[in-house]
Structure formats: structure tokens, C-alpha cells
Amino acid sequence: MVKARKYVVKRHFEGVPKRDDFDIVESELPPIQNGEILVKTEWVSVDPYLRAYNTRFPVPYDQFSYQVGLVEDSKDPRYPVGSRIVSHKGWCDYSIINANVSNSSADIVYKLPDLKGLSNSLGVGAVGMPGATAYFGFLEICQPKAGETVVVTGAAGAVGSLVGQIAKIKGCRVIGFAGSDDKVNWLENELGFDRAFNYKTVDVQKVLKEAAPKGIDCYFDNVGGEISSIIINQMNDLGRISVCGSISTYNDDLSKLPKATILQVAIVMKQLKIEGFLVPRWRDRWPEAFADLSKWIKSGSLKTREHITEGFENIVDAFVGMLNGDNTGKAVVKI
Template identity: 55%
Template sequence: MVIGKKYILTKNFKDEPQEDDLTLVEFEVPPVTDGEILVEAEYLSVDPYMRPYSDTMSPDITMIGTQVAKILESKNPNWPVGKKIFANIGWTTHSVFNPELLDESYIISPYILPDFDDLPASLALGMLGMPGNTAYFGFEEICKPKAGETVVVSGAAGAVGSHVGQIAKILGLKVIGIVGSEAKCKWIVDELGFDHAINYKTEDVYVALSNVAPEGVDCYFDNVGGEISSSVIHQMNEFGRISVCGSISTYNTGSKWNSNNLLKATVIQKAMIFKQLKMEGFLVYRWIDRWNEGIEKNLTWIREGKLIYKETVTEGFENMFKAFTGMLKGSNIGKAIVRV
């Protein structure tokens, strides 16, 4: 008999997540029947999207999320024992399921990991997975970047932002990152090759950006929303493009989401109209039919030394909540993951 552990969403988060919003429980793993596999989690992902998406979920479900897991037992010939897989099965140490019969709520179907050679399997949760494809498709398909242009990336030290900035450098753009600490400023400039970094906690973003980008901004990859984004949008050039990936500055507003105060924002319409800007939000699953293309492209860039990956690893399944809330507060550099 195998005993697993999982986190149950006891109640929907209200404003900033609290530890008692989740309950860690043990459960008896059911036997494997025909067509099914038993997997054990090795790495679990914590990502910003989990915060707003969980608001739409009914309590008493397993907390949502993706993981890299190893197949321990299989009664499905297409899924042999010992293989590592990617699966969107939540915050759980063990799962039994038929990987070929999951319902439509599993937007990305489980898949056996491709050969990463000597690279860590955890990259399937980062540069070689959903965040990597978010950066690849969300930047290239929406911003349509051109060599010689200037791009600003907010949340630039996170899993997606740090990746977007590096792709921009590969494509020959001037890259400015907005982050929340001096350590992150140093990392994105000294190690990732960004041209400039702005610390929004100690600098006036509008003034700092006007100093490092006097020629204006052509592309903006937005991970945070709020006043930071308004400061960037008002300094964009004619026909600039804005790719809206996230709004992490508002995710912990919870019950205040529909309040009058939150719905009020700095006016951006004047800049949008007179500079003829294009602003487009996206979900990465728009490109699900090209999923492997993104993985292969990012894998090639890593092998060529053009992409540098960094992971902030939290040890222990019991520390999932700590890793999750730390990520929401920006404590991670690069991809935040939990090693079971």
C-alpha cells in the first residue's frame, strides 16, 4: 500500500494567501487498473497563474499545478515504468490515472519528457515547458520584435521575464528589465546580458526609463500591470507593441478584484491612440498545436549557450505553500520549483 500526500484547497484565497487556506492530507493511493499509471512527483512548479486561477475553483479540490513525475507502475504499454513525465495533476506526491483519457480541463495533456541529455528534468517546468513557451510565443508572436528596437520587460528576473529578455538579446534588441532588488538588477545585467535594469522599489520607473531609453520603447512585455506598466506605455514609440502576459501586482487583491478602487487606473488611452499602439493579452495555450516547436527552439538555444537558466529550488513537499507565497512576493530568481 502506497500512502501519498496532497494539498486540498480548503477555502478560496482572500487577498494574500494564508497557510490555513490549504490542508495537507495523506491518502491511500488506489490500485492501478488497465490503461493507468502510478506516478510519483519529483519536481513541482509554483507559478503566478495559480493565484488568480484558484479563485475560480471550488474548495475541496487538489490545489492546481504541474509537476515532473516518475512512472512507478504501469498498465499502459505506451507509458513504461521508469520514464519521467510532465503532467498537470496538482499539488500531490502520487497519482493514478489514465494519461490518455484525461478530460478537457487538462489543457496540456501529459507527455513523456523528451531527451534533455545532461540537463535537469526540472526544466520541463521552466524554460523547456510552459514558462519557456510563454516567453517564446508571447514575445515573438505578439511583439513581432525587430533587431535594433528597444524592449522593456517587467518582472524581468522571473521565469518568463528573464527568458524574454534573453530571447530579445538573441534577436538583436536593446533590453531593459524592471525588477525589485539590486541583486536581481545585477543578475539580469551581468549574467543574462540585459542592457539596463531598473529597481522599481528604489527608483522612479518613469524617470529611470526616460534616462536609459531616451529614444523611446518599441516593445513592452508586461508581467505585472499597475502603475509600472502605465509608466512604460507612456514612453512608447509610434506603432509600439505590448504583450500582456500577467498582472501580478493585482493577484493578491482577491475579494477586492471588482472594487471601484481597483478598477480605477492611470489613463493610457491617450498614449494608445496618438502613438497607435497595439496591446494584446494572451494565454500560452493559444499555441498548443506548436508546443514542441517552442520546447525544441529553447532547447537548441540552451545547448548553444544562448539561454541561461536559473532555478530557485525549495526542498520538501511540505514547503509547497512557502515556495508559492515566496514566488508571489518575488523572492525567487528565475524559475521557482519544489523538489520533493
């Protein structure tokens, strides 16, 4: 018998998630049946969408998220013992998975891509869901052209840091906004952003006019709020905006969200395209993204950085820290 632990959300978050919003539940897993695999979790991902989706499910529910795990027992020939898989089983140390049974689009199970010697943790980062989010959300929606100016908010996070680098690979000029001077230095000095700014200490409207005197062609929006209104009002004609998230409001009361400057005048007069997306839209094409992302990482044109927390018992701290912007790059937990 295998003893397993998992985090169960026992009440919906109010404001910042707290440790006592969760129970850690222990159980003995039964022997696996035909078609099932026993997976030992190695890496767990903490991402903003876990906060955004919290109220969509009745409590209690098992805390989902992407994870990389090692197959320790198998009755599914596609996933032999010793292979590694990516699933959405979330914050647990062991799980039993039947890849033939899917109750929702989130029941994803696939073999970890061949990372060619890179850390397996990239399977929940740059060569996982966040990588696919950056790749398709930017390239498919913004359709950038060489020489265009791209702005990214949340630019030092898991997705934003990749979007900016993909934009550079495609020959664009890139401006990023992040929440600390250290992050700004990382974006400019290591990732090759043309300009980066600490949105907490600058006049966003003023620095944008100086950094992008000819306007903005593409905007990848991770944060929402007033900063997005300012950026959208400085877009060029036929500009494209990809809306990935709104992390600036995830901990706010949904009935009392902050007001932001109206956008309709800019949208109409500049004929802007604004499109929100969820990355499962391109699920069948994820391997295409992973092939390009892996190639870019190996060639050195795409740099990855991880903010690693160790220990099953520290997942909540890692989650809250990520929401607070403590991480530079992808926040992951080593189990």
C-alpha cells in the same frame, strides 16, 4: 498499495495565501487500470497563475500546477515504467493518470522533452510551460525586429528572465524592471540585459526616458499596475504590448483594485497593439519552443536559474515566497 498525499484548497485565498487555506489529504491509491499510469512526483512548479485562478473554482479543489514525475507502474504503452512525464497534477507526491481522459485544457500529459543532460526540473521551467509562455507570448505577439527596444517587467522571474534573453538572441536592446538590487545585477551582469532597474527605488518615468531616449517598440507585461501605464505611455508608433499577467494585483481585493493612469490616448495616438494571451493557445506547437529553448541553453546563449525549495511540506512557503518576489529565476519544489 501506495499511500499518496495531496494539497486541497479548502477556502479561497484572501490576500496572501496561508498554510491553513489548505488541507493535506492522505489516501491509499487503488491498483492502476488499463490506460493508467502511477506517477511519483519529483518536481512541482509554483507559479503566479495559481493565485490568479484561485477564485475560479469552487472549494474544495485539488491544488493543480505543473509537475515532473517518474512513471513507477504503467498500463499505457506510451508511458513505460521509468519514463518521465510532465502533467498538471499539481501538489501531490503520487498520482494515477489516464492520459486518454481529459476533462479540461489543463489536463496536460506529455513525455518530458529530451533535456540532453540538463536538470529534469527544467521541464516545469525554461523547457516547460514558462518557457513556452516566454517564447510564444513574446515572439508571436511582439514580433520583435533586430535593433528594436524591448522592456520587460517582472524581468527576474521565470518568464521575464527568458523573454529578455530571447530578445537579446533576436538582436534587440533590452531594459528590465525587477524588485531588488541583486536581481538588477543578475539581469545586467549575467543575463546581458542592456539596462535593468529596481522599480522600488527609481523614478520609472525618468529612468525609462534616459535608458530608451528613442522610445519603446515592444513591452512584455508581467505585472500590470501604474508601472505598465508609464511604460505604455513611452511606446513608439505601432508599438506592440504582450500582456502575460498582472502579478502586482493578484493578492488584492478584486472589487478594490488600484487605479492606474489612463492608456487610451497613447493607444490611439500611437496606434499600439495590446494583446493578452494564455499559453495553451499554442499547445500544439510547444515542442517547437522546447527545441529552440534547449538548443539555446546548451549553446550558452540562454541562461537558466532556479530557486529550489526542498520538501513536500514546504510547497506553500515556496508559493508565498514566489508571490512575494523572493525567487530569482524559476521557483520549483523538489519532492
